Amino acid sequence: MNYFVFRNNTVERFFPKDFTFSGYDDISHVPSEVDGYVWFYQLPVKYEQEKLCSEIRGFAQKFSFVLAQVDAAKPFIVLTMDEGSYAVPFTSGVDLLSAVFDYNASLAQLEENHSNVKLLDIREFTRQYPVSEVFDWKFWFISQMGLNPRLSKPFAEWFARKLDEIALKRKKCLILDLDNTLWGGVLGEDGIEGIKLGGDYPGKAFHYFQEALLELSKNGVILTICSKNNESDVLEVWEKNPFMVLKKDSFAAWRINWQDKATNIRELADELNIGLDSFVFIDDNPTERELIKQALPMVEVPDFPTQPYNLPIFFKELVERYFRVYSITSEDKKKTEQYKANAQRAQAQKSFVDFDTFLKSLDIQITIEEANEFNIPRIAQMTQKTNQFNLTTKRYTETDIHTFLQQGWKIWCISVADKFGDNGITGCIMLKGDAIDTFLMSCRILGKGIEIVFIKNILSLLKENGKRTLKAEYIPTSKNEQVKDFYDKLGFERVSEKDGMNIYKADLSDIDLSVKDYYHIIVK
Amino acid sequence: MEEKVLEILKNLFELDTVDQTCSQETCDKWDSMGQLNLVVELESEFDVTLEPEEIGEMKSFDDIIRILKTKGVS
Structure with a gap:
């Protein structure tokens, strides 16, 4: 992937x-x-x-x-x-x-x-x-x-x-057992008043679980029942137990009988016209779960917690796994209204339709400066560390750079700031006579067209000072693939090509040196 | 310790063979991201904290061994 x-x-x-x-x-x-x-x-x-x-x-x-x-x-x-x-x-x-x-x-x-x-x-x-x-x-x-x-x-x-x-795949339908699943105890033995629902623990935990299931059904999940009970007993509970959150109307269909559950589930699938692979089966009885796993392998059968106080955790996992209603999404959606005013303000402040508008909104400040005592350490460090946007990947020390300057090389570096902060010195160019020895940019500054602005400015400077032609080269490494056609795009002429290494020359009067006017450029 | 470090280098930088001459120069995958991964591996393997200055100096197998020794790893 x-x-x-x-x-x-x-x-x-x-x-x-x-x-x-x-x-x-x-x-x-x-x-x-x-x-x-x-x-x-x-x-x-x-x-x-x-x-x-x-x-x-x-x-x-x-x-x-x-x-x-x-x-x-x-x-x-x-x-x-x-x-x-x-x-x-x-x-x-x-x-x-x-x-x-x-x-x-x-x-x-x-x-x-x-x-x-x-x-x-x-x-x-x-x-x-x-x-x-x-x-x-x-x-x-x-x-x-x-x-x-x-x-x-x-x-x-x-x-x-x-x-x-x-x-x-998102599931559509829950099949629920009743005894010890939607309430504590066994209806057939404990009676309508005897089952544990509401009141103290564990009834409280089952009550909360029913509330959770009701919310799930409001989100579009279909609830059904498959339980071994007398149907008339269950109908009576729905009518008479005041703590019952899920009532007759909450369920789309049910099979409350003494038939085996696999057969019942097949019938439910037919009745609702939903594929078996859209069902999740919830039952506290491991034997029933095992039966469904074997008889109907396309039905999802999660384990059910033995302790009722773990029902909220079980419910959370159930939803995340099968019904994909991410908690963050639903929570934040509700609050969205309340915060709409805020968001709109932010949008008005910051909205941009195309990339130029975006760049313009950044208020980019570029400072181009010749190498000096203060920036030489940073320039040397960049030649050591920069791999990706680096045309020649030549590594230099501070001493090397001092020596180059004495030999008459021209070296500039660039600092960039925008309205979100100052990135400091993030690129440099070195010229040995009329050849570009090094051109590099730190990767955290890329994506704003700054590399183009930088080199075009330097070329303009050279042109003003009477330079007519320049030489340049691209030396491939395992990391700098992204700049292999940088000079081509700039309009330099490729004069030779060997083992991936390209040699260029440029006639400065042929190169388009214009830059977008939203970059604020200072040359020191 | 040497054996363990070699093993870490071999796994981290996906080398077929590794020996004591291993360094940033000879090892393609030992870039800044590789360095970061290496630091995390060494810190957890030898239960040490590497200082940024030491991390900056750490460019070869020999450097690693020298720095780990100053931290009492043997």
């Missing part, structure tokens, strides 16, 4: 090896040759609450922008955001809670309108652990991990289980 994951942090460790990943918070590339998609945006780490909240709300628009571009037949697994991913002072207030809530509610709403979208609540996973285990600041600072890498194994297991649940 080859899924493509959109993400804003480092998450590779958590997913199967054959999954592929977007750049950090990069929605510019939406591959079509995949089996499905995952959306996994985590709570950003920053102190300024206003920016944090607007960034989170913006994620929902980004998701909707991506969703509009993918094949509606392909599954899109969407993870919610955990508002408690990490804990710091100042950024855990009501504003943040409401921003995350809005974001999750928007995802839930998109799930409702798109049958391929499946929402998974990450909090179902993270709440099993204390915050100190969910988030590790060391791994945040060294690898931008928003989730502790030590949790990768349990996460992978949880995620696989959720995918299985999604793949299961």
Whole structure:
């Protein structure tokens, strides 16, 4: 299975090896040759609450922008955001809670309108652990991990289980036993007044279970009964026991008799005209369950709890497994109304229709600066670390760079900021005479067209200073496939090609050096 | 300890064979993501905490052994 994951942090460790990943918070590339998609945006780490909240709300628009571009037949697994991913002072207030809530509610709403979208609540996973285990600041600072890498194994297991649940066919109908299933005790022996329903435990637990089943039927699940009892006794209970939540009207059909249950279930299927593979059979008696498993293997037969106080857990698993009403979805759907005003405000603030409008809304500030004492350490570090957007992958030390400058090389670096924050120095270009020796960009900045702006600006500068032609090369590695035709796209002429290595030349008067006017560029 | 580290490197970076010359230079899958996975494996296997400075220096089998020794792993 080859899924493509959109993400804003480092998450590779958590997913199967054959999954592929977007750049950090990069929605510019939406591959079509995949089996499905995952959306996994985590709570950003920053102190300024206003920016944090607007960034989170913006994620929902980004998701909707991506969703509009993918094949509606392909599954899109969407993870919610955990508002408690990490804990710091100042950024855990009501504003943040409401921003995350809005974001999750928007995802839930998109799930409702798109049958391929499946929402998974990450909090179902993270709440099993204390915050100190969910988030590790060391791994945040060294690898931008928003989730502790030590949790990768349990996460992978949880995620696989959720995918299985999604793949299961939704069932339509529940077949319920009565004695010790819908109430405690045996009707035929204990009588109408003697069965345990309502009042103290265990009657209280059965009462609550009936309430749960009633809700399920309101959500469209058909309830039926298959019980070994006298039908007249049951009809009397329905009429006379005041604690009975599920009454005659709650059931679409029933078989209350002494016939074997497999035959009864076949009859129910015929009567309701529903395939046997749409039934789930609930019975406290293991012998009855075993009979149905063997006689009607297409009917689902979950184990039934021996302790009535475990009925709520049983019910939750039942719903998740067979009737797929994700708790997050239903909860958030209801609250959606109440928060609609909020969401609309956020939408008006942040909505964008095309990618240019989106980029424009980011208010991107680009600073291009020549190499100096202060930025040389960072430039050297980038040559050491950058693998993907790196045309030649030449590794240099600070000393190397000092030497190059003395030899007359021209070296520039680029810093990028937008309204969500400052990314610092994230790219550099090095020119040895009229040849581009190195051109690289940190992957977290990709997806906003900044690499094009950067190189075009440098080419313009060179042109103004009287340069007419340039040489450049692409040296392939196992990591830099994505830039193999970067110079071709820019309009450079490929003069030779050997073992995947391309040599280019460019006549600067032939290259289109225009850039979009929404980038604010300062050249120092 | 050496044997255990070699085994971790072999499994993590999906190598057919592994020896003490193993390093970032010789090993294709030992990239930044590989480094992260390696750190988590080593920390849990030897019950140590690796500091970011040490993680930065850790570029070969020899580096790993040297750093683990400073932490009392034998």
